[in-house]
Amino acid sequence: MSNLLTVSEAAELLGVSTKTIRRWENEGRIKSIRTEGGHRRFTVTDLIGNKQDNSLTVAYTRVSSHEQKDDLERQKIVLEAYCAKQGWSFEVISDFGSGLNYRKKGLIKLIKLICSDQVERLVLTNKERLLRFGSDLIFTLCEIFGTEVVIINRSEDSSFEEVLEQDVIEIITIFSARLYGSRSHNNKEIVKQLKEIAKQLK
Template structure:
Protein backbone atom coordinates (compact mmCIF):
# COMPACT_ATOMS: atom_id res chain seq x y z
CA UNK A 1 0.00 0.00 0.00
CA UNK A 2 3.05 2.26 -0.43
CA UNK A 3 1.36 4.11 -3.31
CA UNK A 4 -1.40 5.34 -0.99
CA UNK A 5 -1.38 8.59 0.98
CA UNK A 6 -1.87 9.03 4.71
CA UNK A 7 -4.33 11.60 6.08
CA UNK A 8 -1.49 14.10 6.55
CA UNK A 9 -0.14 13.56 3.03
CA UNK A 10 -3.63 13.91 1.54
CA UNK A 11 -4.14 17.16 3.46
CA UNK A 12 -0.83 18.54 2.14
CA UNK A 13 -1.74 17.56 -1.41
CA UNK A 14 -5.08 19.37 -1.30
CA UNK A 15 -3.92 22.29 0.84
CA UNK A 16 -6.42 21.68 3.64
CA UNK A 17 -6.27 20.51 7.25
CA UNK A 18 -6.27 16.86 8.34
CA UNK A 19 -9.58 17.58 10.09
CA UNK A 20 -11.09 18.60 6.73
CA UNK A 21 -9.83 15.39 5.09
CA UNK A 22 -11.46 13.28 7.80
CA UNK A 23 -14.70 15.26 7.52
CA UNK A 24 -14.80 14.88 3.73
CA UNK A 25 -14.24 11.14 4.10
CA UNK A 26 -17.00 10.85 6.71
CA UNK A 27 -19.36 12.81 4.45
CA UNK A 28 -18.55 10.56 1.49
CA UNK A 29 -16.93 13.34 -0.56
CA UNK A 30 -13.67 11.40 -0.82
CA UNK A 31 -13.08 7.67 -0.55
CA UNK A 32 -10.60 6.14 1.88
CA UNK A 33 -9.12 2.66 1.97
CA UNK A 34 -8.63 1.18 5.43
CA UNK A 35 -5.45 -0.62 6.43
CA UNK A 36 -5.49 -3.74 8.58
CA UNK A 37 -4.94 -1.48 11.56
CA UNK A 38 -7.96 0.67 10.60
CA UNK A 39 -5.98 3.69 9.33
CA UNK A 40 -7.21 5.78 6.40
CA UNK A 41 -5.30 5.72 3.12
CA UNK A 42 -6.13 7.66 -0.06
CA UNK A 43 -5.42 7.19 -3.76
CA UNK A 44 -3.98 10.31 -5.43
CA UNK A 45 -6.21 9.91 -8.50
CA UNK A 46 -9.28 9.75 -6.28
CA UNK A 47 -8.33 12.90 -4.38
CA UNK A 48 -7.53 14.99 -7.44
CA UNK A 49 -10.56 13.78 -9.33
CA UNK A 50 -12.98 14.90 -6.65
CA UNK A 51 -14.18 18.51 -6.73
CA UNK A 52 -16.01 18.58 -3.40
CA UNK A 53 -19.00 20.48 -4.87
CA UNK A 54 -17.30 23.88 -4.69
CA UNK A 55 -19.73 26.72 -4.08
CA UNK A 56 -17.51 29.55 -2.83
CA UNK A 57 -17.00 32.77 -4.75
CA UNK A 58 -13.68 34.50 -4.06
CA UNK A 59 -13.25 38.19 -4.85
CA UNK A 60 -9.58 39.21 -5.06
CA UNK A 61 -8.34 42.78 -4.64
CA UNK A 62 -4.76 44.10 -4.73
CA UNK A 63 -2.80 47.34 -4.76
CA UNK A 64 0.95 47.77 -4.98
CA UNK A 65 1.68 50.10 -2.06
CA UNK A 66 0.29 51.48 1.20
CA UNK A 67 -0.41 54.89 -0.35
CA UNK A 68 -3.02 53.16 -2.57
CA UNK A 69 -5.17 51.93 0.33
CA UNK A 70 -8.10 54.08 -0.78
CA UNK A 71 -8.01 52.36 -4.16
CA UNK A 72 -8.00 49.01 -2.35
CA UNK A 73 -11.12 50.04 -0.47
CA UNK A 74 -12.81 51.03 -3.74
CA UNK A 75 -11.89 47.69 -5.30
CA UNK A 76 -13.38 45.83 -2.35
CA UNK A 77 -16.60 47.87 -2.50
CA UNK A 78 -16.98 47.17 -6.23
CA UNK A 79 -16.35 43.45 -5.73
CA UNK A 80 -18.74 43.19 -2.78
CA UNK A 81 -21.48 45.03 -4.65
CA UNK A 82 -21.04 42.81 -7.73
CA UNK A 83 -21.13 39.56 -5.73
CA UNK A 84 -24.09 40.70 -3.61
CA UNK A 85 -26.01 41.72 -6.73
CA UNK A 86 -25.71 38.17 -8.05
CA UNK A 87 -26.61 36.60 -4.70
CA UNK A 88 -23.32 34.71 -4.32
CA UNK A 89 -21.81 33.55 -1.05
CA UNK A 90 -18.38 35.14 -1.24
CA UNK A 91 -15.08 35.80 0.52
CA UNK A 92 -12.87 38.81 -0.23
CA UNK A 93 -9.11 38.24 -0.29
CA UNK A 94 -6.97 41.39 -0.18
CA UNK A 95 -3.29 41.88 -0.92
CA UNK A 96 -0.96 44.83 -0.46
CA UNK A 97 2.14 44.29 -2.56
CA UNK A 98 3.77 44.44 -5.95
CA UNK A 99 2.21 42.66 -8.90
CA UNK A 100 5.67 41.19 -9.46
CA UNK A 101 5.62 39.41 -6.09
CA UNK A 102 4.42 35.80 -6.28
CA UNK A 103 4.70 35.26 -2.51
CA UNK A 104 1.90 37.54 -1.32
CA UNK A 105 -0.13 36.03 1.51
CA UNK A 106 -3.50 36.54 -0.17
CA UNK A 107 -2.33 35.15 -3.52
CA UNK A 108 -0.95 32.02 -1.85
CA UNK A 109 -4.26 31.51 -0.03
CA UNK A 110 -6.12 31.93 -3.33
CA UNK A 111 -3.94 29.32 -5.05
CA UNK A 112 -4.41 26.83 -2.19
CA UNK A 113 -8.20 27.24 -2.35
CA UNK A 114 -8.13 26.80 -6.13
CA UNK A 115 -6.04 23.64 -5.94
CA UNK A 116 -8.35 22.08 -3.35
CA UNK A 117 -11.40 22.58 -5.61
CA UNK A 118 -13.09 24.95 -3.14
CA UNK A 119 -13.74 27.92 -5.46
CA UNK A 120 -16.64 27.98 -7.88
CA UNK A 121 -15.79 31.39 -9.29
CA UNK A 122 -13.08 34.05 -9.00
CA UNK A 123 -14.04 37.71 -9.37
CA UNK A 124 -11.53 40.51 -10.00
CA UNK A 125 -11.90 44.12 -11.15
CA UNK A 126 -9.05 43.97 -13.70
CA UNK A 127 -6.81 41.19 -15.02
CA UNK A 128 -3.61 42.71 -13.61
CA UNK A 129 -4.95 42.67 -10.04
CA UNK A 130 -3.70 39.08 -9.77
CA UNK A 131 -0.17 39.57 -11.06
CA UNK A 132 1.55 42.06 -13.32
CA UNK A 133 3.27 39.17 -15.10
CA UNK A 134 1.86 35.66 -14.88
CA UNK A 135 -1.87 36.20 -14.42
CA UNK A 136 -2.39 33.66 -17.21
CA UNK A 137 -0.89 31.02 -14.91
CA UNK A 138 -3.66 31.66 -12.39
CA UNK A 139 -6.27 31.56 -15.15
CA UNK A 140 -4.87 28.19 -16.26
CA UNK A 141 -5.20 26.87 -12.70
CA UNK A 142 -8.81 28.08 -12.68
CA UNK A 143 -9.45 26.18 -15.91
CA UNK A 144 -7.85 22.99 -14.55
CA UNK A 145 -9.78 23.08 -11.29
CA UNK A 146 -13.10 24.12 -12.83
CA UNK A 147 -13.24 27.68 -11.49
CA UNK A 148 -15.06 30.37 -13.46
CA UNK A 149 -13.16 33.66 -13.85
CA UNK A 150 -15.09 36.94 -13.94
CA UNK A 151 -13.24 40.17 -14.80
CA UNK A 152 -15.65 43.03 -14.10
CA UNK A 153 -13.87 45.70 -16.15
CA UNK A 154 -12.70 43.54 -19.03
CA UNK A 155 -13.96 46.10 -21.57
CA UNK A 156 -11.75 48.76 -19.97
CA UNK A 157 -8.50 46.80 -20.27
CA UNK A 158 -5.53 49.01 -21.07
CA UNK A 159 -3.68 48.99 -24.38
CA UNK A 160 -0.44 47.08 -24.95
CA UNK A 161 1.56 50.33 -24.72
CA UNK A 162 -0.12 51.28 -21.43
CA UNK A 163 0.51 47.80 -19.99
CA UNK A 164 4.16 47.95 -21.06
CA UNK A 165 4.65 51.39 -19.48
CA UNK A 166 3.01 50.19 -16.25
CA UNK A 167 5.23 47.10 -16.20
CA UNK A 168 8.39 49.17 -16.64
CA UNK A 169 7.31 51.61 -13.93
CA UNK A 170 6.64 48.80 -11.48
CA UNK A 171 9.97 47.12 -12.23
CA UNK A 172 11.75 50.44 -11.68
CA UNK A 173 9.82 50.98 -8.43
CA UNK A 174 10.78 47.56 -7.04
CA UNK A 175 14.41 47.93 -8.16
CA UNK A 176 14.61 51.44 -6.68
CA UNK A 177 13.25 50.28 -3.33
CA UNK A 178 15.96 47.64 -3.10
CA UNK A 179 18.73 50.04 -4.07
CA UNK A 180 17.49 52.71 -1.67
CA UNK A 181 18.20 50.38 1.25
CA UNK A 182 21.88 50.89 0.63
CA UNK A 183 23.64 53.98 2.05
CA UNK A 184 25.82 54.25 -1.02
CA UNK A 185 25.69 57.74 -2.55
CA UNK A 186 26.09 56.15 -5.99
CA UNK A 187 23.04 53.94 -5.44
CA UNK A 188 20.94 56.94 -4.42
CA UNK A 189 21.95 58.69 -7.62
CA UNK A 190 20.82 55.63 -9.60
CA UNK A 191 17.49 55.67 -7.75
CA UNK A 192 16.93 59.32 -8.68
CA UNK A 193 17.70 58.58 -12.32
CA UNK A 194 15.30 55.64 -12.33
CA UNK A 195 12.56 57.80 -10.83
CA UNK A 196 13.06 60.35 -13.61
CA UNK A 197 12.65 57.60 -16.20
CA UNK A 198 9.47 56.43 -14.48
CA UNK A 199 8.04 59.95 -14.45
CA UNK A 200 8.71 60.32 -18.17
CA UNK A 201 6.80 57.11 -18.88
CA UNK A 202 3.65 58.29 -17.07
Protein backbone atom coordinates in the same frame (compact mmCIF):
# COMPACT_ATOMS: atom_id res chain seq x y z
CA MET B 1 -37.05 12.52 -21.12
CA SER B 2 -38.65 15.98 -21.23
CA ASN B 3 -38.58 16.22 -17.40
CA LEU B 4 -34.81 15.80 -17.36
CA LEU B 5 -32.39 18.71 -17.33
CA THR B 6 -29.43 19.27 -19.64
CA VAL B 7 -25.97 20.16 -18.29
CA SER B 8 -26.56 23.88 -18.86
CA GLU B 9 -29.99 23.73 -17.19
CA ALA B 10 -28.50 21.87 -14.21
CA ALA B 11 -25.73 24.46 -13.93
CA GLU B 12 -28.27 27.30 -13.95
CA LEU B 13 -30.37 25.58 -11.29
CA LEU B 14 -27.41 25.14 -8.92
CA GLY B 15 -25.75 28.44 -9.79
CA VAL B 16 -22.48 26.86 -10.93
CA SER B 17 -20.61 26.47 -14.21
CA THR B 18 -21.25 23.65 -16.70
CA LYS B 19 -17.66 22.48 -16.12
CA THR B 20 -18.46 22.06 -12.42
CA ILE B 21 -21.57 20.01 -13.21
CA ARG B 22 -19.53 17.68 -15.44
CA ARG B 23 -16.80 17.39 -12.80
CA TRP B 24 -19.28 16.61 -10.02
CA GLU B 25 -20.90 13.98 -12.21
CA ASN B 26 -17.52 12.41 -13.03
CA GLU B 27 -16.62 12.36 -9.33
CA GLY B 28 -19.94 10.74 -8.44
CA ARG B 29 -21.22 13.72 -6.43
CA ILE B 30 -24.37 13.92 -8.54
CA LYS B 31 -26.19 11.26 -10.51
CA SER B 32 -26.88 11.49 -14.22
CA ILE B 33 -28.85 9.63 -16.83
CA ARG B 34 -27.40 9.08 -20.29
CA THR B 35 -29.53 9.49 -23.40
CA GLU B 36 -29.26 7.12 -26.35
CA GLY B 37 -26.84 9.62 -27.85
CA GLY B 38 -24.67 9.58 -24.71
CA HIS B 39 -25.65 13.03 -23.41
CA ARG B 40 -25.91 13.72 -19.67
CA ARG B 41 -29.35 14.41 -18.21
CA PHE B 42 -30.29 15.15 -14.59
CA THR B 43 -33.38 15.05 -12.42
CA VAL B 44 -34.26 18.01 -10.21
CA THR B 45 -34.51 15.71 -7.18
CA ASP B 46 -30.97 14.39 -7.63
CA LEU B 47 -29.58 17.88 -8.13
CA ILE B 48 -31.29 19.53 -5.17
CA GLY B 49 -30.47 16.59 -2.92
CA ASN B 50 -26.79 16.90 -3.78
CA LYS B 51 -26.51 20.67 -3.96
CA GLN B 52 -23.11 21.82 -2.75
CA ASP B 53 -23.33 24.20 0.21
CA ASN B 54 -19.59 24.83 0.50
CA SER B 55 -19.09 26.51 -2.87
CA LEU B 56 -17.18 29.76 -2.40
CA THR B 57 -16.81 32.85 -4.52
CA VAL B 58 -13.48 34.63 -4.02
CA ALA B 59 -13.15 38.28 -5.01
CA TYR B 60 -9.47 39.18 -5.39
CA THR B 61 -8.10 42.70 -5.45
CA ARG B 62 -4.59 44.18 -5.40
CA VAL B 63 -2.73 47.49 -5.45
CA SER B 64 1.01 48.02 -5.74
CA SER B 65 1.60 49.95 -2.51
CA HIS B 66 -0.02 51.12 0.73
CA GLU B 67 -0.16 54.62 -0.78
CA GLN B 68 -2.96 53.28 -3.02
CA LYS B 69 -5.10 52.17 -0.09
CA ASP B 70 -8.02 54.33 -1.25
CA ASP B 71 -7.96 52.62 -4.64
CA LEU B 72 -7.97 49.23 -2.91
CA GLU B 73 -11.07 50.23 -0.93
CA ARG B 74 -12.83 51.34 -4.13
CA GLN B 75 -12.05 48.00 -5.77
CA LYS B 76 -13.41 46.14 -2.73
CA ILE B 77 -16.66 48.14 -2.83
CA VAL B 78 -17.14 47.28 -6.52
CA LEU B 79 -16.44 43.58 -5.93
CA GLU B 80 -18.66 43.35 -2.84
CA ALA B 81 -21.56 45.10 -4.59
CA TYR B 82 -21.23 42.88 -7.67
CA CYS B 83 -21.07 39.61 -5.72
CA ALA B 84 -23.93 40.63 -3.43
CA LYS B 85 -26.09 41.51 -6.44
CA GLN B 86 -25.50 38.01 -7.85
CA GLY B 87 -26.50 36.49 -4.51
CA TRP B 88 -23.13 34.74 -4.09
CA SER B 89 -21.56 33.77 -0.77
CA PHE B 90 -18.14 35.40 -1.11
CA GLU B 91 -14.83 36.23 0.51
CA VAL B 92 -12.61 39.18 -0.46
CA ILE B 93 -8.85 38.62 -0.58
CA SER B 94 -6.75 41.79 -0.76
CA ASP B 95 -3.06 42.21 -1.54
CA PHE B 96 -0.50 45.00 -1.38
CA GLY B 97 2.41 44.44 -3.74
CA SER B 98 3.76 44.51 -7.25
CA GLY B 99 1.94 42.65 -10.00
CA LEU B 100 5.31 41.06 -10.72
CA ASN B 101 5.49 39.50 -7.26
CA TYR B 102 4.25 35.89 -7.12
CA ARG B 103 4.82 35.53 -3.35
CA LYS B 104 2.09 37.83 -2.04
CA LYS B 105 0.17 36.36 0.90
CA GLY B 106 -3.24 36.89 -0.63
CA LEU B 107 -2.25 35.37 -3.96
CA ILE B 108 -0.77 32.31 -2.26
CA LYS B 109 -3.97 31.90 -0.21
CA LEU B 110 -6.04 32.17 -3.40
CA ILE B 111 -3.98 29.51 -5.18
CA LYS B 112 -4.26 27.15 -2.20
CA LEU B 113 -8.04 27.57 -2.10
CA ILE B 114 -8.36 26.91 -5.82
CA CYS B 115 -6.11 23.83 -5.69
CA SER B 116 -8.02 22.44 -2.70
CA ASP B 117 -11.19 22.55 -4.81
CA GLN B 118 -12.94 25.11 -2.58
CA VAL B 119 -13.48 27.99 -5.02
CA GLU B 120 -16.55 27.97 -7.22
CA ARG B 121 -15.67 31.24 -8.94
CA LEU B 122 -12.98 33.92 -8.95
CA VAL B 123 -14.11 37.53 -9.43
CA LEU B 124 -11.75 40.33 -10.51
CA THR B 125 -12.34 43.98 -11.35
CA ASN B 126 -9.93 43.48 -14.26
CA LYS B 127 -7.28 40.97 -15.33
CA GLU B 128 -4.31 43.08 -14.23
CA ARG B 129 -5.37 42.98 -10.58
CA LEU B 130 -4.21 39.35 -10.47
CA LEU B 131 -0.70 39.50 -12.00
CA ARG B 132 1.10 41.51 -14.67
CA PHE B 133 2.54 38.35 -16.18
CA GLY B 134 1.35 34.85 -15.42
CA SER B 135 -2.35 35.50 -14.86
CA ASP B 136 -3.09 32.93 -17.57
CA LEU B 137 -1.38 30.31 -15.39
CA ILE B 138 -3.86 31.06 -12.57
CA PHE B 139 -6.71 30.92 -15.09
CA THR B 140 -5.46 27.48 -16.21
CA LEU B 141 -5.58 26.30 -12.59
CA CYS B 142 -9.13 27.62 -12.40
CA GLU B 143 -10.05 25.63 -15.50
CA ILE B 144 -8.48 22.44 -14.11
CA PHE B 145 -10.33 22.72 -10.79
CA GLY B 146 -13.62 23.90 -12.29
CA THR B 147 -13.40 27.47 -10.97
CA GLU B 148 -15.30 30.00 -13.03
CA VAL B 149 -13.46 33.30 -13.72
CA VAL B 150 -15.54 36.49 -13.78
CA ILE B 151 -13.87 39.74 -14.90
CA ILE B 152 -16.18 42.70 -14.28
CA ASN B 153 -14.48 45.43 -16.31
CA ARG B 154 -12.89 43.79 -19.35
CA SER B 155 -13.09 47.09 -21.25
CA GLU B 156 -10.89 48.78 -18.63
CA ASP B 157 -7.84 46.59 -19.21
CA SER B 158 -4.82 48.75 -19.96
CA SER B 159 -3.26 48.97 -23.40
CA PHE B 160 0.06 47.24 -24.13
CA GLU B 161 1.91 50.55 -23.84
CA GLU B 162 0.32 51.38 -20.48
CA VAL B 163 1.08 47.91 -19.09
CA LEU B 164 4.70 48.12 -20.32
CA GLU B 165 5.13 51.56 -18.77
CA GLN B 166 3.79 50.36 -15.40
CA ASP B 167 5.92 47.21 -15.52
CA VAL B 168 9.14 49.16 -16.19
CA ILE B 169 8.41 51.53 -13.30
CA GLU B 170 7.63 48.63 -10.96
CA ILE B 171 10.78 46.70 -11.94
CA ILE B 172 13.07 49.71 -11.38
CA THR B 173 11.22 50.58 -8.15
CA ILE B 174 11.82 47.07 -6.81
CA PHE B 175 15.53 47.11 -7.64
CA SER B 176 16.09 50.64 -6.36
CA ALA B 177 14.27 49.74 -3.13
CA ARG B 178 16.60 46.77 -2.64
CA LEU B 179 19.61 48.92 -3.39
CA TYR B 180 18.74 52.00 -1.32
CA GLY B 181 15.91 50.83 0.96
CA SER B 182 12.21 51.31 0.29
CA ARG B 183 11.95 54.46 2.45
CA SER B 184 15.19 56.14 1.37
CA HIS B 185 15.31 59.56 -0.26
CA ASN B 186 17.24 58.15 -3.25
CA ASN B 187 14.58 55.53 -3.92
CA LYS B 188 11.72 58.02 -3.72
CA GLU B 189 13.55 60.40 -6.04
CA ILE B 190 14.13 57.66 -8.63
CA VAL B 191 10.45 56.69 -8.60
CA LYS B 192 9.45 60.37 -8.94
CA GLN B 193 11.74 60.85 -11.95
CA LEU B 194 10.44 57.66 -13.57
CA LYS B 195 6.86 58.84 -13.29
CA GLU B 196 7.77 62.18 -14.86
CA ILE B 197 9.51 60.45 -17.77
CA ALA B 198 6.51 58.15 -18.25
CA LYS B 199 4.17 61.15 -18.47
CA GLN B 200 6.37 62.72 -21.16
CA LEU B 201 6.33 59.54 -23.24
CA LYS B 202 2.50 59.39 -23.42
